[in-house]
Amino acid sequence: GQQVMQIPQYQHVQEGEDFTTYCNSSTTLSNIQWYKQRPGGHPVFLIQLVKSGEVKKQKRLTFQFGEAKKNSSLHITATQTTDVGTYFCAGPHAGNNRKLIWGLGTSLAVNP
Amino acid sequence: NAGVTQTPKFRVLKTGQSMTLLCAQDMNHEYMYWYRQDPGMGLRLIHYSVGEGTTAKGEVPDGYNVSRLKKQNFLLGLESAAPSQTSVYFCASSARDFTEQFFGPGTRLTVL
Numbered sequence: 001g002q003q004v005m006q007i008p009q010y011q012h013v014q015e016g017e018d019f020t021t022y023c024n025s026s027t028t029l030s031n032i033q034w035y036k037q038r039p040g041g042h043p044v045f046l047i048q049l050v051k052s053g054e055v056k057k058q059k060r061l062t063f064q065f066g067e068a069k070k071n072s073s074l075h076i077t078a079t080q081t082t083d084v085g086t087y088f089c090a091g092p093h094a095g096n097n098r099k100l101i102w103g104l105g106t107s108l109a110v111n112p
Numbered sequence: 113n114a115g116v117t118q119t120p121k122f123r124v125l126k127t128g129q130s131m132t133l134l135c136a137q138d139m140n141h142e143y144m145y146w147y148r149q150d151p152g153m154g155l156r157l158i159h160y161s162v163g164e165g166t167t168a169k170g171e172v173p174d175g176y177n178v179s180r181l182k183k184q185n186f187l188l189g190l191e192s193a194a195p196s197q198t199s200v201y202f203c204a205s206s207a208r209d210f211t212e213q214f215f216g217p218g219t220r221l222t223v224l
Contacts, residue, residue: 031210042202043155045212088154097209098143098162099170104154 002027002094006087006103014111019076021106023089030092032065032072033100038085046074046087079110113138116216118203124222125193133188133219135203143206144186145170145213146178148199155202161186193223 003026013019023032031050035043047056049065049072056063060083062075076083086105093099119134135144146158147170157170161180175197177189186205190197200220204213 042215102155
């Protein structure tokens with residue numbers, strides 16, 4: 001069945017280092033969404049990418065959607081302790097647009 | 113606007129007991145979802161609704177029932193709780209296909 005995989009599962013960085021998480025889909029996606037969940041919190045929407053090769057920036061966060069629309073990445077420049085949390089990617093279910101297929105997330109820990 | 117609210121925040125049940133989780137949204141969203149989140153398993157869709165009076169099964173519907181009698185409310189019922197249903201339950205809503213999902217704060221359920 002359709003799968004969305006994220007790597008790495010965990011990442012531990014020193015504050016100020018960069019961080020990247022990758023999202024790979026088994027099928028072509030019409031769009032991809034990224035969410036952040038702080039420890040003890042709920043997922044919060046970050047961004048949606050729709051176009052092939054699209055790159056979007058939000059301050060220190062850079063999101064990319066692959067040319068084939070099967071992969072995506074989130075890059076954080078100069079991490080801060082406020083970046084701690086789990087980052088999820090999600091794409092529409094191939095047979096039912098009303099559902100999202102979620103990756104298992106990448107948990108980011110930042111040492112001050 | 114409160115966004116998406118969930119009641120209760122915490123609950124402890126004994127095996128075999130029943131309970132209902134309430135989700136309410138004030139954004140006039142058509143779509144509503146119930147997820148469960150377990151360590152290492154990401155977000156798994158239990159049931160969802162694409163409008164008042166409609167419901168549909170997600171990935172892990174067994175042991176749960178739902179109702180959407182009013183557009184703003186989505187109820188999740190456990191008829192006979194089992195320890196395997198110990199989890200954090202999130203409700204979410206979205207305006208339509210391909211739009212961001214807004215999550216509630218979650219309900220932490222323990223079944224003994």
